[in-house]
Amino acid sequence: MIAAVIPMTLTGGFFLYRLQLLSYDMAIASLEQKALRQKLEIDFFLHEKLKAVRFLAQNFDRFQFKDESFLAQKLQGLKQEYGPAFMSLELMDERGQQLAYAGNSIIVNSRPKEADWFQTVLDSQNVISDVFLDSMATPVLIVAVSIQEQDFRWILKADIDFSSIISRFSNFESQQTGTTFILNRKGEFQTPVPENLTTAAQHYLEYFNKGKISGIFENSEVLLAFATLKNNEWLLIARQDAGKAFSKLDFTRRIAAIIFVLCFSGIVLAAFLLAGKFRKRILQGDNSKAEVVAPDDIVNRQIIESGSLASIGELASGIAHEINNPVAIMIEEAGWVQDLLHEGIDKNDNREEFFRALKQIETQGRRCKEITQKLLSFGRKTDSRIQNVQLNELVEEVAALSSEKAKNSGVEIYTRLDPHLPEIQASITEMQQVLLNIVNNALDAMEHKGGRIDISSALTENQIVITIADNGPGIPAMIMNRLFDPFFSTKPVGKGTGLGLSICYGIIKKMGGKIDFESMLGEGSTFRILLPLNDHLE
Amino acid sequence: MALAIVLLVDDEVPFVETMTKRLKKRELDIIPAYNGEEALKKLEEHPNIEVVILDVKMPGMDGIETLGEMKKNHPLKEVIMLTGHATVESAIEGMKKGAYDYLMKPCDIELLVDKVTDAAAKKRRHEEKIIEAQLKEITLRRT
Numbered sequence: 001m002i003a004a005v006i007p008m009t010l011t012g013g014f015f016l017y018r019l020q021l022l023s024y025d026m027a028i029a030s031l032e033q034k035a036l037r038q039k040l041e042i043d044f045f046l047h048e049k050l051k052a053v054r055f056l057a058q059n060f061d062r063f064q065f066k067d068e069s070f071l072a073q074k075l076q077g078l079k080q081e082y083g084p085a086f087m088s089l090e091l092m093d094e095r096g097q098q099l100a101y102a103g104n105s106i107i108v109n110s111r112p113k114e115a116d117w118f119q120t121v122l123d124s125q126n127v128i129s130d131v132f133l134d135s136m137a138t139p140v141l142i143v144a145v146s147i148q149e150q151d152f153r154w155i156l157k158a159d160i161d162f163s164s165i166i167s168r169f170s171n172f173e174s175q176q177t178g179t180t181f182i183l184n185r186k187g188e189f190q191t192p193v194p195e196n197l198t199t200a201a202q203h204y205l206e207y208f209n210k211g212k213i214s215g216i217f218e219n220s221e222v223l224l225a226f227a228t229l230k231n232n233e234w235l236l237i238a239r240q241d242a243g244k245a246f247s248k249l250d251f252t253r254r255i256a257a258i259i260f261v262l263c264f265s266g267i268v269l270a271a272f273l274l275a276g277k278f279r280k281r282i283l284q285g286d287n288s289k290a291e292v293v294a295p296d297d298i299v300n301r302q303i304i305e306s307g308s309l310a311s312i313g314e315l316a317s318g319i320a321h322e323i324n325n326p327v328a329i330m331i332e333e334a335g336w337v338q339d340l341l342h343e344g345i346d347k348n349d350n351r352e353e354f355f356r357a358l359k360q361i362e363t364q365g366r367r368c369k370e371i372t373q374k375l376l377s378f379g380r381k382t383d384s385r386i387q388n389v390q391l392n393e394l395v396e397e398v399a400a401l402s403s404e405k406a407k408n409s410g411v412e413i414y415t416r417l418d419p420h421l422p423e424i425q426a427s428i429t430e431m432q433q434v435l436l437n438i439v440n441n442a443l444d445a446m447e448h449k450g451g452r453i454d455i456s457s458a459l460t461e462n463q464i465v466i467t468i469a470d471n472g473p474g475i476p477a478m479i480m481n482r483l484f485d486p487f488f489s490t491k492p493v494g495k496g497t498g499l500g501l502s503i504c505y506g507i508i509k510k511m512g513g514k515i516d517f518e519s520m521l522g523e524g525s526t527f528r529i530l531l532p533l534n535d536h537l538e
Numbered sequence: 539m540a541l542a543i544v545l546l547v548d549d550e551v552p553f554v555e556t557m558t559k560r561l562k563k564r565e566l567d568i569i570p571a572y573n574g575e576e577a578l579k580k581l582e583e584h585p586n587i588e589v590v591i592l593d594v595k596m597p598g599m600d601g602i603e604t605l606g607e608m609k610k611n612h613p614l615k616e617v618i619m620l621t622g623h624a625t626v627e628s629a630i631e632g633m634k635k636g637a638y639d640y641l642m643k644p645c646d647i648e649l650l651v652d653k654v655t656d657a658a659a660k661k662r663r664h665e666e667k668i669i670e671a672q673l674k675e676i677t678l679r680r681t
Contacts, residue, residue: 011644320622324622324643324644325550325553325622327644328550328553328622328643328644329550329552329553329556331644332553332556332557332560332644332647333552333556335560335647336556336559336560339559339560339563343563353559357556360552360556363552364552407597408595408596408597408600409597410597410598450597450598
């Protein structure tokens with residue numbers, strides 16, 4: 001059970017853990033992308049306006065701008081080219097004195113000289129101011145350019161309506177995916193203060209100043225992504241509730257959890273059922289076999305038990321390996337899904353690949369389920385009571401259970417079963433053990449070169465004959481007489497107990513039947529089990 | 539240019555297909571093969587293969603046998619064995635027969651990529667040393 005459960009638990013845990021990390025990465029990446037997209041949009045908006053004003057200032061002189069009809073004509077041109085965001089154009093001297101004006105902005109500031117933007121434009125020729133509200137409560141910012149003409153310095157200034165950008169922020173909010181807002185370096189809002197904001201603006205600046213561009217904050221309840229704009233003077237903050245952010249991948253996570261819980265339960269159930277049945281089988285088998293094998297030889301219970309345990313161990317090892325393959329494929333597919341999500345689900349054919357991978361995980365999950373069901377169906381029949389048994393069914397089950405080991409040994413197993421075979425009175429457990437033992441021996445013998453095993457059933461006048469023929473290396477003549485002896489084994493030390501065939505011999509003999517074999521070196525071996533139809537049980 | 543040219547050998551088709559895609563994303567050039575015989579054939583067809591990732595448990599010619607055959611004709615190719623838990627002993631046997639390393643299946647992809655690039659680097663160093671030695675020999679003969 002441990003061999004099957006550990007890889008499954010590790011797979012499940014690993015998959016869920018990675019999915020959780022991935023959903024976090026995805027949510028952060030998506031938020032960073034939103035912040036970056038808005039930063040680019042706003043920066044483009046601002047610099048486009050600044051470039052337009054600079055173009056006018058550099059290509060016309062102050063005497064032309066002094067003519068207010070000329071100024072109004074240029075403002076009209078700007079509106080046509082860049083939309084209604086341009087509210088006004090104004091010519092000023094270096095003391096802030098208005099020389100000409102065109103437009104409709106209502107900004108009450110009789111002392112522009114004292115404003116920050118005015119000092120900046122004189123120092124660095126260009127300025128984009130912070131946002132403020134005009135007397136109609138419209139969010140406005142100033143874009144201005146200063147020109148030095150010999151000993152005279154003049155300024156061309158435009159008032160820009162910022163509400164179109166803010167309305168786009170509102171759209172972003174209405175999708176319920178988060179909130180975006182802008183702060184200047186003093187922590188003053190450049191956009192409306194978002195609802196439900198629980199943290200003071202200064203804290204966001206502190207987060208950012210610690211060098212973080214994104215992360216999870218406020219007791220893991222909020223995701224934040226930062227982007228600077230307007231030459232690092234403003235900080236754009238995209239904020240999203242963690243609960244909403246992780247909701248998209250929650251569904252996938254739940255499905256994955258369900259698949260793994262089902263597989264896990266299947267394995268645990270199979271293991272417990274098998275363990276119980278095998279234990280029962282060993283205990284019951286001990287009593288009956290000891291009676292048969294022991295009269296002449298001193299074969300005690302513990303030795304017989306170790307023989308049975310060896311067969312079970314061999315079976316469990318094969319099953320563990322069989323389950324490991326689909327598990328490895330599931331892990332690779334899960335990794336591939338992560339690769340695709342990292343790259344972006346909408347890129348190239350990633351979406352189709354994503355669904356193909358999920359389908360493959362499902363297919364491999366079913367493969368695991370088939371293995372556990374095969375075990376379960378085998379386990380259900382581990383009953384040493386004497387009852388009606390259809391040997392054809394047992395042969396098919398043993399062939400199926402041995403298929404993985406056969407595949408790895410390059411052996412093909414064929415069955416040719418008589419459909420008219422009647423049921424006989426026997427212990428299912430014991431008959432399974434006999435068939436498994438002979439098939440396992442044949443597989444071990446053909447491990448290196450491969451070959452085929454033919455299992456057939458036939459009905460003669462008064463008995464059933466099961467034949468297991470292989471085309472392996474054959475049995476050397478010198479050991480033929482010892483084949484059914486207890487403790488005789490040709491396998492390396494530690495690999496075989498030497499009890500398998502002696503136990504088979506005892507079981508068949510107890511049933512009133514007979515087991516024999518023929519073998520030719522280099523051509524193969526054929527084992528024959530003959531079971532009487534009536535009154536064969538002691 | 540790819541980090542390394544790799545022959546990936548495993549009898550589980552979905553495993554090879556998905557692993558190929560994942561390794562290609564990590565800038566490895568992958569040539570797939572689905573059994574030992576095919577792997578040996580591919581090795582002859584693509585002399586530029588640097589590293590082989592080889593499953594131990596395969597029907598027909600298993601990983602250990604394939605490794606033995608590979609090392610006969612291509613001793614410089616580095617081989618990384620992939621193994622399920624039940625075949626670790628075989629993987630160790632593979633190491634004794636000249637495999638570069640082994641990894642348990644299922645394995646961490648980044649670890650596999652690291653091992654492959656290390657193995658490719660070892661192969662290149664080895665080849666450079668051989669060329670260097672040959673050049674020295676030629677120079678000595680001429681002087």
